[in-house]
Amino acid sequence: MTHNHYSELIRHVKNAAASDRSLSRRLSELISLNELVTSLQSSKRVDDVLDIVLLTILGEFPSRVGAMLIRDDGVWSLPRSKGLKSKPADLALMPEDHVLRHLERVVAWADAPEELQTFMTHAGFEWVVPMHSEHRLVGMIALGGCLVKADAEKCSLLATIADFAGIVLGNHLYRTHLEISNRQLQRRIFQLNTLYEIAGSFARCYEREQVYDVLAGNLMGHFFISRCVVIELGEHAGLAYVKGLRDDGSLPDLGTGISSLRRLAVRDQIDHEPLQSYMRPRRLKYAVTLEFDGQARAVVLLGSRLDGRPLQDEDMDFLNSLIHQAGTALENLALQVELLEKKRMEKELELAREIQQRLLPKVIPSIPDYDLSVEMRPYQHIGGDFYDLIPLSDGRLAICMADVSGKSLPASMIMSTTQASLRALTSFAGLSLVEIMQRLNAHIFESTQTNKYVTMFFAILDPRRNELSYINAGHNRPILIDAEGKSRELDCGGMVVGMFPSACYQTETVHFEKGADLLVFTDGLSEIVDESGEEFGELRLEQFLLQHRSMKSADELRCALVHRVLSFGAQKMIDDLTVMIVRRRAEDG
Amino acid sequence: MSELQVQSADKQLVHILYPQGFINAHTVQDFERSIQAAIDQQKYRILINCQSLSYINSSGLGVLMGVIEEIQEQSGYLWLSNMNETVYHIFDTLGFTHLFKVFPSEDEAIRASESCAEDES
Numbered sequence: 001m002t003h004n005h006y007s008e009l010i011r012h013v014k015n016a017a018a019s020d021r022s023l024s025r026r027l028s029e030l031i032s033l034n035e036l037v038t039s040l041q042s043s044k045r046v047d048d049v050l051d052i053v054l055l056t057i058l059g060e061f062p063s064r065v066g067a068m069l070i071r072d073d074g075v076w077s078l079p080r081s082k083g084l085k086s087k088p089a090d091l092a093l094m095p096e097d098h099v100l101r102h103l104e105r106v107v108a109w110a111d112a113p114e115e116l117q118t119f120m121t122h123a124g125f126e127w128v129v130p131m132h133s134e135h136r137l138v139g140m141i142a143l144g145g146c147l148v149k150a151d152a153e154k155c156s157l158l159a160t161i162a163d164f165a166g167i168v169l170g171n172h173l174y175r176t177h178l179e180i181s182n183r184q185l186q187r188r189i190f191q192l193n194t195l196y197e198i199a200g201s202f203a204r205c206y207e208r209e210q211v212y213d214v215l216a217g218n219l220m221g222h223f224f225i226s227r228c229v230v231i232e233l234g235e236h237a238g239l240a241y242v243k244g245l246r247d248d249g250s251l252p253d254l255g256t257g258i259s260s261l262r263r264l265a266v267r268d269q270i271d272h273e274p275l276q277s278y279m280r281p282r283r284l285k286y287a288v289t290l291e292f293d294g295q296a297r298a299v300v301l302l303g304s305r306l307d308g309r310p311l312q313d314e315d316m317d318f319l320n321s322l323i324h325q326a327g328t329a330l331e332n333l334a335l336q337v338e339l340l341e342k343k344r345m346e347k348e349l350e351l352a353r354e355i356q357q358r359l360l361p362k363v364i365p366s367i368p369d370y371d372l373s374v375e376m377r378p379y380q381h382i383g384g385d386f387y388d389l390i391p392l393s394d395g396r397l398a399i400c401m402a403d404v405s406g407k408s409l410p411a412s413m414i415m416s417t418t419q420a421s422l423r424a425l426t427s428f429a430g431l432s433l434v435e436i437m438q439r440l441n442a443h444i445f446e447s448t449q450t451n452k453y454v455t456m457f458f459a460i461l462d463p464r465r466n467e468l469s470y471i472n473a474g475h476n477r478p479i480l481i482d483a484e485g486k487s488r489e490l491d492c493g494g495m496v497v498g499m500f501p502s503a504c505y506q507t508e509t510v511h512f513e514k515g516a517d518l519l520v521f522t523d524g525l526s527e528i529v530d531e532s533g534e535e536f537g538e539l540r541l542e543q544f545l546l547q548h549r550s551m552k553s554a555d556e557l558r559c560a561l562v563h564r565v566l567s568f569g570a571q572k573m574i575d576d577l578t579v580m581i582v583r584r585r586a587e588d589g
Numbered sequence: 590m591s592e593l594q595v596q597s598a599d600k601q602l603v604h605i606l607y608p609q610g611f612i613n614a615h616t617v618q619d620f621e622r623s624i625q626a627a628i629d630q631q632k633y634r635i636l637i638n639c640q641s642l643s644y645i646n647s648s649g650l651g652v653l654m655g656v657i658e659e660i661q662e663q664s665g666y667l668w669l670s671n672m673n674e675t676v677y678h679i680f681d682t683l684g685f686t687h688l689f690k691v692f693p694s695e696d697e698a699i700r701a702s703e704s705c706a707e708d709e710s
Contacts, residue, residue, distance in 0.1 A: 186682045194647045201614040201648075214648065217617060221650030224688055226658045244655045306657070307688055 029157050032060060036161060040168045046070075049172060050080040053165040057141055058082060060157055064145030065124055069094075071139055072173055083145070089123035100137055103130050105159035108150070120144075129162040133170020141165070191318045194218060198322065202329035208232075211333065212241035212298075215290075215326040219302060220244065222318065223311060227284060227303030233258060233296055240298060245282055254278070258299050264288040264311065264319060275299070286311060288323055292331035300326075352412045353378065356386070359419055365391040367463050373554035374580040375562060377524075377573065384411035385522050385576035388419055390426050395463060398426045401475065401580060402456040402497075403522045410452070417447055418454055418497070433460060437471050437497070437505045444498030453499040457490070457520055461512070466584065468518070469509040473497045476523055479538070481545050483515040483586075489538070490518075515586035517545055517557070524577035525562075528569035536568050554581040592616050595623040603702045604632035605695065609641035612649035621652045628656060633665025636698050640671040645679055653689070666690070666705075670698045 039052045050068040058066045067081035067089060076091045078084075095115035104111065107128045109120050120128065125142040127150065132138065141162055148154070201214045216228040220243070230241035231251065239251045254274050261270065265287050267279050275287065278301075285304040289296035300323070305311065311319070356378075364372050376385055384404035391397055400422060404411040421443050425436045437458060444454060457478055459470035472478075472493035481487045492508035512518070519541060528536045544561055551557040558581045566573075593616035596607040604627050612620045627635055653667060660667050670692040672680065680686050692698035 183682070186678075190647075190679065190682050197614055197646055198648075204614075214614070217648030217651035217655070218646075219651070220654040221647035221652070222683065224654060224684070226654045228655075244658055306654070307684060 025153075029060065029153075032056060033157075033160060033164070037164055040164060043168075046169070046172045046176070047079065049165070049168050053141065053161065054080050054082065057143070057158065057161055060161070061143060061150070061154060062147040063126075063143040064147070065143065067123070067125070067142045069140040069142060070169070070173075071137055072176075084123070089125075089142075090119070093119040093122050095119065097137075100130070103128075105129070105162070106150075106155040127158075129158050131162045131166035131169055133166045133173075136170065138166055138170045138173060191222070194222065195318070195321055195325070199325060202325055203332075205329055205333065206336075208236070208330060208333060209241060211326055211329045212300075213243075214329075215300065215322060216241060216243050218322060219300075219319065223302075223315065224306040225302050225304070226306055227282070227301075229282070229284060229301040230290075230298050231301070232298045233289075244303065251278070258289065258296060261287050261289045261296070261299065262291065264316065264323075266310075288319075290323060290327045290330060292327045292334075297327070297330055349409065352409055356412050356415065359416060360386065361389045365389055365397060367397055367461065369466075369585050370461070370463055371554040371583045371585055372581065373558040374578075375558055376576065376578040377562075379524065379573050379576045384415060385524065385578040386415050386419055387520075387578055387580060388422065390423060392426065392460070393429070397461045397463070398422075399459045399461060399520070399580070399582070400456065401520045401522065401578060402454050403475065403524075403576070403578075404454050405452055414444070414448055414452055414454065414498075418444055418456075422458070433458070433469055433471055433507045434505050437473065437494075438503070441473075441495075441497045441503050441505075442501055445501045448498055450499075454497040456497050457493075459490075461582070466512045467509050468512050469507055471505050471507050473503075473505065476521055476526055477538070478518055478520040479542050479545060480510065480512075481517045481519075481542075481549070483513045485546055485549065487542050487546065512584050514584055515549075516584050517549065517554075518580075518582040519545055519561075520580040520582070522576060522578045524573060524575035525565055525579055528565050528572075528574055528577075530568055531570060536565055540568075554583045557581050557583070593619050595620060597623065597627065599632070600695075601699055601702060602706055603634050603636045603699055605636045605638055607638050607641065611643050612645040612652075614646065614648065617646070617648045617652060620649055621655070624652060624656055628659060631663075633660050633663040634702060635660065635665065636668045636670060636692075636695065636702075638671050638695050639669060639673065639676050640695075642673070642676050645676055647683070650680075650683065650685060653685075666702075668692060668698050668701075670695050 036052065036056045040049055043049050043052060054066050054068050065083040067078055067084055070077050070079055074097070076094045078089055078091060095113065099113050099115045107116070107130070109117060109126050112120060112128070116128070120126070120142070123142065124144040126146055127143040129141040130137055131140060141158070198214060198218055202211060205211045205214065212230045216230070219225060220228055227244040228241070229239070229245070231254065232238055232240040239247070239249065258272055258275060267276055267285050267287065270276055270287055279285070279287065283303055284301040286302040288300050290298040290300060360376065364374060372389070374387055374389070376387060378385070384406060386402055388400040389397060402415070402418060404414045404418070418440070421440055422436070425431060425439055455475040456473045457470065457475040458473070459468050461468050470490055470492070472491055474493070474496035477489035477491045479487055479489055490508070490510065492506055494505035495503040521541070526536060526538055526541060544564060548557055548560060551560065558579055562577070562579060593608060593610040593612060596609070598605050598607070606623055606627070608620060610616070624635070657667055668690045669680070671694060672691065677686070677691070680689070680691070692701065
């Protein structure tokens with residue numbers, strides 16, 4: 001039934017029973033209740049509800065003082081009242097919940113619990129009518145200075161009005177709470193989205209300033225902050241970022257002591273006078289440090305919120321998460337720089353290795369009646385071993401194998417120098433082996449640090465006379481095995497190259513018999529160790545050569561030897577490994 | 590085409606920016622540049638017409654925060670108009686609508702700027 005139909009009906013009944021005063025009064029109450037419900041249903045705001053209820057009550061129950069008390073979240077408020085202006089009710093006097101739990105539907109001062117009486121007396125209330133919603137006390141209608149007598153009928157009407165009002169009020173309060181939670185929830189969702197988005201933004205930063213820009217922009221936008229400054233600490237100490245204030249560029253010496261403000265600190269609570277003095281004139285209110293590896297790397301300073309609210313606990317999760325992400329982003333940048341540096345080094349080493357490889361002879365010179373095979377395996381990217389085979393104009397062949405002390409780039413440089421010098425020296429006709437070696441020694445001594453040296457086996461093979469003249473400058477002793485299977489070590493020579501400027505060298509010439517094998521190597525071959533730590537050693541090399549004399553070619557012998565040695569050491573090299581086999585064929589070609 | 594384009598126009602006393610698209614991590618710097626450009630030309634009465642703005646993130650709002658003090662110091666203003674529901678929601682969620690004046694339409698903002706100017710004179 002619509003409101004109009006209902007009113008119509010009531011009008012009819014009213015007319016018909018106009019003579020009956022009591023009925024008429026009840027009817028008028030009914031009409032006023034009907035109007036109340038209708039207006040309550042259409043009112044959108046809590047204040048409207050309170051107004052309507054209060055006015056209806058004052059209409060039905062004329063009084064000088066009327067008030068609507070609301071209880072929301074256990075807190076009492078007095079949003080609407082009539083006649084109370086000069087003497088506000090003291091809500092602090094409102095009794096505890098348990099006192100109010102079992103009140104009558106309508107409570108006269110005389111029937112009220114003592115605590116409630118105190119409150120009523122103070123405010124000048126004679127009657128209170130509790131309002132409930134789902135058995136929960138949501139408010140009270142209070143009246144004082146009543147101009148009519150409150151009989152049972154009036155009380156019943158008051159109680160009915162309070163019942164309606166309670167339900168509507170309860171719904172309004174519920175809706176308000178819902179809206180508040182909804183808002184909080186949406187703020188949270190927005191924060192989460194922001195965090196997600198920011199994680200991506202940080203990942204795309206390749207400079208520290210970009211990290212600060214992302215951080216500042218989001219903090220400022222999220223918290224209505226219009227000023228932000230970032231000061232870096234430690235190795236990059238200085239003003240790193242300014243937004244929203246004019247930067248005079250001046251930065252006091254902050255010294256030490258901003259070790260950690262892991263939690264956002266308010267200016268006045270910061271125990272650091274220079275920082276405070278920097279912040280005060282610039283109207284910067286908060287400070288927090290960006291950290292990684294347990295070290296503060298930068299301090300972020302923020303102005304106060306433009307909406308005047310302080311930053312609160314509920315903001316801290318979001319803020320801390322942003323700060324943490326920014327710290328991580330800075331760390332990633334630092335790691336990236338390190339990584340790039342490492343990559344650059346690796347590239348350089350790679351280049352050095354390429355140069356080194358290019359210096360090695362590309363083809364093994366072909367010498368009549370002789371069969372040569374050589375292999376070098378670098379241990380790391382570049383090492384200190386090298387060998388060279390230089391055909392001389394008179395048909396002889398210069399053979400060199402060397403091991404430079406140290407590793408990596410410096411060793412590689414010495415190696416290049418040594419090799420270039422040696423090539424130059426051997427190209428002069430008429431220099432003896434000893435002269436070549438002495439000049440090389442003097443040159444290397446001058447061009448390297450004192451603690452750098454080269455061990456070298458240098459020999460000249462004369463294929464017509466089948467003679468090998470050599471100098472062993474502190475190098476692993478090559479093993480020569482003759483046709484009868486007798487072995488000897490080539491150990492004549494002198495000191496390592498480059499250590500003593502006036503070192504003397506001696507040379508020896510040995511006959512290279514048909515079917516003889518010469519093994520020249522570096523310590524990367526002989527000093528390979530097995531799992532128990534035992535070296536392969538020269539003796540095993542010699543035995544191997546003796547046992548494998550029947551092998552058809554130098555290549556085959558070299559491969560088998562390297563395979564054997566690496567198997568012994570479980571494929572673990574200890575240094576560059578260089579092996580050269582020189583064999584004089586058993587039958588002249 | 591980039592995710593954000595910002596046109597601008599001067600109507601009466603107001604410098605109007607028309608961001609079109611998304612103000613997010615990728616585009617926020619473009620947005621900042623267009624506001625900064627207005628300020629560099631000493632146009633401190635700025636209206637952002639959000640008609641074609643689909644989204645703004647918190648760093649976009651951060652851009653507004655970063656210039657608001659300078660604009661206010663110059664007796665200017667930074668107003669907003671024509672927000673769609675999404676954008677209004679973002680502004681409202683963070684409480685920006687309490688700090689920044691928001692007009693339903695560009696015309697209303699321009700009328701308001703005129704009465705501002707009259708008050709000054």
